[in-house]
Amino acid sequence: MSRHDSLYFADGTLTLQDLDGTLFNVYRHHFIAKSGFFSGMLTLPSPDQPTPIQNASNGISDSTAVPLPPNFTTVEYEKFLNFIFNVGSLDIPLVTDLCAILKTSHFFAAESGVQYAVHYLQAHANFPAALRFRMGCDYSIVSWVKAAFDDLVAVPVIDMTVEDEALLGTQAFRALVLTQAKVTDHRMSLAVCPPLPTHATWCRNPAYCQTQWESAWTSIAGPLGWLIKEELSGAEIHNKLDLWVPMAMTGECRLLTCSRLKEDLKREEVIIDSAVTALIRLVVV
Structure with missing residues (x-):
């Protein structure tokens, strides 16, 4: 004593x-x-x-x-x-x-x-994201649950520790694995079948713009690399697209095409948000 x-x-x-x-x-x-x-x-x-x-x-x-x-x-x-x-x-x-x-x-x-x-x-x-998730569940801080799950989706399951898995719990860990698989499938589909370029009404050479877009897309330093190599979140890819200049593609055509790509990437956000909404009903006190 x-x-x-x-x-x-x-x-x-x-x-x-x-x-x-x-x-x-x-x-x-x-x-x-x-x-x-x-x-x-x-x-x-x-x-x-x-x-x-x-x-x-x-x-x-x-x-x-x-x-x-x-x-x-x-x-x-x-x-x-x-x-x-x-x-x-x-x-x-x-x-x-x-x-x-x-x-x-x-x-x-x-x-x-x-x-x-x-x-x-x-x-x-x-x-840590896993601890933030657990504390958010235990004390009904929904914003923590969502932010933590968003972060964890970008972390390969193989890189998670036993402590992380314990903090998440069986239901959340299973939801995370399924969500990661759905996001990966969506990204692979997008990588294999990229959106065609969208041309401005005054574009003088659509064929040239398309060639530049296709060349930039297949570069590992472009969207293809961001999708399959760098393990960036959808929001991070959005930010990169705002600064990305694919070679000599016409500026207005680039903006229109990237805007369309952002819309395609929003499917990833829908997948994650749906998983979080379902999970909150199960695990938040």
Whole structure:
């Protein structure tokens, strides 16, 4: 058994104890004000037995410590309490710390902790897609589920770790594999049968433009390479098309042809969006 004195105050303290026997001394009123869970335990009437925190004799000493729910580890409780009492570094926390704060704050109805964790996690550069997907499912953050699934579609299944698969779960992993297969089929069909060039009304040499388009298409540095080699997302290919100049093809003809190609690529977005919509119904809490 150990004690965390960093959260200890001289007056109005509340002693908590987790499943491992670790004791936490916290400032009672501040803690209750921050947590809807504990506020309810303290203030809601109980016709039969008072809750541990309502009993005035509990939480005033080590021997009468209020037991914490066994849902979290000692480290997760420590991260949660450190946040509640503004203890620790002012630097942006690690992803693991933010996840711990989100999990505990959600359970204990500490809205400030939820908002804090969500704010920093969604902008964190080291928030892996598979973990983002799991946290989005567990805490009903649909935008995270969609963004993570979009990112994961571009990652070959063979490159995923066992941890990634566990975070996704069986249903999501199966949906991901099926979606990747559909996107690959669509891309291969497009690579084999590229769209014909669309000519401007004033194009003086359609045959020349078509030759330039076909030559540019088959270049590995052009759309064919983007589709079958570089494993870019549809959005990334869209951006590349805006800057792409296929040799000496007439400018207006190029714009019209690339616009048509973008429409063909939108089929990929439809495939992914359909998979995400179906998946959200199954896995989001």
